[in-house]
Amino acid sequence: MNTVWALAGVVIKELYRRKDFYVLFVLTAVMTLLMGSITFFNDPRIASYLKDICLLLIWISALVIAITTTARQIPAERENRTIFPLLAKPVTRGQVVAGKFLGCWLASGIALGVFYLFFGVVSASREHDLAVIQYLQALWLHWVMLAIVVGLALLGSLVFAAPSSNATICFIVVLGILLLGRHLNQVALQQPEPLRTVVYSIYFLIPHLEWYDIRDLLLYDHPGLRWTDCLLATLYAGVYTAMLLLGAWLLFRRKPLHA
Amino acid sequence: MWQRLCLCQVKGFVLAGRWQYAAPQNNTESGSKNMEVILETRDLRVEYRAQNGQGKKVAVKGLNLKVHAGEVFGFLGPNGAGKTTTMNVLLGFVHATAGDAYLFGVSVREPIARQRIGYLPELTYYYKFLTAEELLRFYARLFGIPRAEADRRIDQLLRLVELEAARKRPIKTYSKGMQQRVGLAQALINDPDLLILDEPTSGLDPLGRMKVREIIQRLKNEGKTVFFSSHELGEVETVCDRVAIINQGELKVEDRVSALVEKHQANLEQIFLSLIGYQAEVTA
Numbered sequence A: 001m002n003t004v005w006a007l008a009g010v011v012i013k014e015l016y017r018r019k020d021f022y023v024l025f026v027l028t029a030v031m032t033l034l035m036g037s038i039t040f041f042n043d044p045r046i047a048s049y050l051k052d053i054c055l056l057l058i059w060i061s062a063l064v065i066a067i068t069t070t071a072r073q074i075p076a077e078r079e080n081r082t083i084f085p086l087l088a089k090p091v092t093r094g095q096v097v098a099g100k101f102l103g104c105w106l107a108s109g110i111a112l113g114v115f116y117l118f119f120g121v122v123s124a125s126r127e128h129d130l131a132v133i134q135y136l137q138a139l140w141l142h143w144v145m146l147a148i149v150v151g152l153a154l155l156g157s158l159v160f161a162a163p164s165s166n167a168t169i170c171f172i173v174v175l176g177i178l179l180l181g182r183h184l185n186q187v188a189l190q191q192p193e194p195l196r197t198v199v200y201s202i203y204f205l206i207p208h209l210e211w212y213d214i215r216d217l218l219l220y221d222h223p224g225l226r227w228t229d230c231l232l233a234t235l236y237a238g239v240y241t242a243m244l245l246l247g248a249w250l251l252f253r254r255k256p257l258h259a
Numbered sequence B: 001m002w003q004r005l006c007l008c009q010v011k012g013f014v015l016a017g018r019w020q021y022a023a024p025q026n027n028t029e030s031g032s033k034n035m036e037v038i039l040e041t042r043d044l045r046v047e048y049r050a051q052n053g054q055g056k057k058v059a060v061k062g063l064n065l066k067v068h069a070g071e072v073f074g075f076l077g078p079n080g081a082g083k084t085t086t087m088n089v090l091l092g093f094v095h096a097t098a099g100d101a102y103l104f105g106v107s108v109r110e111p112i113a114r115q116r117i118g119y120l121p122e123l124t125y126y127y128k129f130l131t132a133e134e135l136l137r138f139y140a141r142l143f144g145i146p147r148a149e150a151d152r153r154i155d156q157l158l159r160l161v162e163l164e165a166a167r168k169r170p171i172k173t174y175s176k177g178m179q180q181r182v183g184l185a186q187a188l189i190n191d192p193d194l195l196i197l198d199e200p201t202s203g204l205d206p207l208g209r210m211k212v213r214e215i216i217q218r219l220k221n222e223g224k225t226v227f228f229s230s231h232e233l234g235e236v237e238t239v240c241d242r243v244a245i246i247n248q249g250e251l252k253v254e255d256r257v258s259a260l261v262e263k264h265q266a267n268l269e270q271i272f273l274s275l276i277g278y279q280a281e282v283t284a
Helices: A002-017 A020-037 A046-079 A083-087 A093-127 A132-159 A163-189 A195-205 A215-219 A227-253 B002-011 B083-090 B132-142 B147-160 B176-188 B206-221 B233-239 B257-264 B268-275 B278-283
Strands: B037-049 B056-068 B072-076 B098-103 B117-120 B194-198 B225-229 B242-247 B250-256
Touching: A002 A020, A002 A046, A002 A093, A002 B132, A020 A046, A020 A093, A046 A083, A046 A093, A046 A132, A046 A163, A046 A215, A083 A093, A083 B117, A083 B176, A093 A132, A093 A227, A132 A163, A132 A215, A132 A227, A163 A195, B037 B083, B037 B225, B056 B083, B056 B225, B056 B242, B056 B250, B072 B083, B072 B233, B083 B098, B083 B194, B083 B225, B117 B176, B132 B147, B132 B176, B147 B176, B176 B194, B176 B206, B206 B225, B206 B233, B233 B257, B233 B268, B242 B257, B242 B268, B250 B257, B250 B268, B257 B268
Parallel strands: B072 B225, B072 B242, B117 B194, B194 B225
Antiparallel strands: B037 B056, B037 B098, B242 B250
16 A cells, blocks of 8 residues: 555645646636626626636636546656656556556545635635535535546546547546436437437446536535435445546556566 | 565565575576576567567567576667567566566566566656655655665665755756666665666766766675666676677577687677677678
């Protein structure tokens, strides 16, 4: 486990020494604060709109950080040839996959924590109130969802040679699931066979990332989720993440590396 | 620890704080009796799928090598001869098609075989966002070296490779020579008994080469085993005890440098050219 933590530590150091995170955070903060400084038609719901925009920017930024950080990990190790001194140590390929996953997930979590802290400050300053339970549930489920995204990008980095193509495909898949995932079963009903079965199969195979998007709870003061639902959602993400990591390990295990 | 214990049970090794090596009984040869065999390949064969996707390319053909404890062993051959492929097998990057390879008597397929080795690859660009000190600490953690001991070794190694002044600077600010020296430091972080160096002086200026050569010499004096590939035959002649020359995946010769020079009445470069068939081409 020490090896996995050591590998994860390098990924986390990379996150805070690169500019990506700071650029995204500053952009989110500037855009949110700019919106907050303007009063549109004296609308009393302006605080709600502001929170909506801030959360949307946080979701986009978190996806960008998680996917781009993960997609470059193993290709960069190969391109810079650091994979060779690394695997020449008593380190297994499974530990490399686990370490990279843990590092990327924790790094995304740190970034997410900073973004949600900012959201909390904005929200509390505007409404002088913060639904703490919903806020913590939204943060937790968002982070758990990122575990699946990180696993997907890690698997993609072993399938696609270029990090850019992997990142693009991951973005399309993740956005596709987030936007269309919940409607696929209805789409399936309107299709003739065998397309109906195909669409239904996709509906049941894909990880339903949209379940983790509970922004509405924060925006419209809905009651929080039951903790058992949070636990089930965590387990669901855990199973999908484990399957994606298993796939990544199986691919990486037999991959010849030429120094 | 679990791996250590398992391996100790399997091999019947004695464990006294670190790995102890017990040479297989058939690992002695005439002229080197009672010498531990640190690195061994047995009928090693490596095949690749050809780049055009048709047929197979044989990179290494039945290679048998033995490197003994305390030796500096030069592994020579022209480009594409199979040197790097052999090293790739030894380090577990590529699996052999047939035959096997052993480090300290343990099959290279076991990650634990790499516990006592240090490896310096050719031209590596280490994590540029880390400092030399952080890089060495990271590699020390991979070996499970306790923090106090790691600190001591990092100080010692940065002094050895003359990077003390630059230890807090990110690696992205280092020159090529400095990067190669930080590479050498990482290869030594676990105080290895066997060093595998892939063209360690490649791309270095004469001063850089001399420094690396001095370090190899120093390691040899400390009783370390060094296995390295190089195209610098003068350098090999200076530092190596024994050499192996391979061409097109086949071992052409394996002997002491002094014995080869005496036998062929020529320097190592002339012997090398003759063995890879260069002279024959010229005369033809």
